[in-house]
Amino acid sequence: MTIYLQRKPGAPLASTVNIRNHQFISDAPIADGGGDEGPSPHELYDAALGACKAVSLMWFAKKKGIAVDDIHTEVTSDDSQERAGVYKIHTKVVISGTFSDAEFAQLTAVAEKCPVHKLMTAVTTEVTTTVERAAP
Incomplete structure (x- = not known):
């Protein structure tokens, strides 16, 4: 997947972000x-x-009924x-619904294992950057 960003004309620091x-x-x-x-980029990181x-919990809940x-x-x-x-x-997740204590325990475990959580804590992320001069 490729995400495209371009500086927003006339804005001092803003970028337009295009995802899908x-x-x-x-x-x-x-x-x-x-x-x-x-x-901000930090806020997007935290929001991710x-x-x-939230997405992982809803996916799991639907899959398990x-x-x-x-x-x-x-x-x-x-x-x-x-x-x-x-x-x-720090994340705080409040889940409402009709579920048992055992199901709540499963949901709690899922919240700790979402893919972004893993990326932030258990995966080595390698970043490479290429900087090019724009053609005149």
Whole structure:
């Protein structure tokens, strides 16, 4: 999968993000020199974790026939030690529905194993970057 981003004309830091058939703006807050036209890259990173937990839980519940009515996910981050190599993310997932204690235990286990959670904690991610000069 390829995600395309392009600087938004006239905006100091904003980019238009294109993912499949979806388009949105990513920007920095005004305090950081942006126009606050959309979530920042850090916010998108954190949101990916919350979204993955919610999607994984709903997928699992549907697959197993567990009666989940709603999922509310909150993601809180602490970047105060990021420059020292520690970035803390806390997720809180509230699940409503009619399910047993055993089913709730299964859902809890799934929340800890969503693919993005694994990417953030248990996988070595290799990033390569190519920078090219645009043709005149």
